[in-house]
Amino acid sequence: MLRWLFTFQFPKSLSFALGLTLSISFFPVLVANPDLLESDTYYYDTVGQNLNRPPQRPHPNLHVPNVPVKHGVTVFSNIPTDKTAYPYLQTTINFVEAHFAFKAFLSDGTEVSYSTRGEHVRYSKCNGEICIIVSQKNVLGVSNTSTEWEKGHIFGEERYEVAMGHRAALVASDRKLYLYNGYTNHWDTISLEQEILRGFANLYDKVAIITSRRILVVDLPSEGQFEQNLLLRGIYQFEMRDGFINFYSSDKLWMFRHLTEAFEEVDLTD
Structure with missing residues (x-):
């Protein structure tokens, strides 16, 4: 078997x-x-x-630089304590990144485009009524009252700090401040000669800038600038209100009144 x-x-x-x-x-x-x-x-x-x-092969239409881009853009943080009670402010403007372009969409539906060909975008953001872009050679801003992106030129600085408000934005380098005015769609350049930026705030149509040497208040609609020397004192706290702005030092208070557009000094040691 x-x-x-x-x-x-x-x-x-x-x-x-x-x-x-x-x-x-x-x-x-x-x-x-x-x-x-x-x-x-x-x-x-x-x-x-x-x-x-x-193995991954890059898309034939995608340009990948051999050297990584160093951004060098950080978000600015106030050194003095900001006691401002900010109301809820809705962002009413937006943008999208298209092929070599940024397209902003305003609150009325208008589309405003900017070509970024030849530029490396290092920072971009919208807040409130404005949007800004920082590239390696330009700063750009657009607001709900704009007809085009407004360009401001920067000159080879490598490091920037960016602060966004509702109607104004600040791009700060070691040597200059670039202030975008959303009311007038204009960039102002403020020189920093032996100064250090300490604080920035924007409430409605007023901007407060604090450096190591002075206080600067900017009225956005009129583009007026009002300055107070700190007399070698430091500001440890500030507060923006509807009718005035308070800046507190150790022994003094500087109050900026919107109505008179002037600073009043109050001695806190009395």
Whole structure:
């Protein structure tokens, strides 16, 4: 009986099919599993190989610079304590980044475009009624009262700090302050000669700027600038109100009144 089992011959066709099946079973099988990573396909070798990701080739129309761009743009933080009670201010302007362009959409539906060809955008943001862009060679602003992006030129500085208000924005380098006025759609340049920026705030149509040497209040609609020398004192706290702005030093208070557009000095040691 056993001799009969070992001497049994398979039909030729069945032998061929069995041999083909065994050959395929020992050949590495690649199984696609697209669920391993979103939008990518990984391939698994069932013979025991590790997960292998196919080499990524850049899109032919995508320019990838060989040297990484150093941004050098940070968000400014006040050194004096800002006690201003800011109301809720809705952002009513927006932009989208298109192919070599930024398209701003104003509150009335107007579309305002700016070509960024030849520029590396380092910072961009919208807040309240304004949007700004900082590139390696320009600062740009647009507001709901604009007809185009307003350009201001910067001159080779590598590091910037950016502060956004509702109607005004500040781009500060080590040497200059670039103030964007959302009312007039205009950039003002303020020189920093042996000064350090300490504070910035924007409430409605007024801007407060504090440096290591002075206080500067800007009325946005008229573009008027009002200055107070700090007399070697430092400001540790300030507060913007509807009718006035208070700047507190250790022994003095400087109050800027909107009605008179002048500073009043109060001695806090009395």
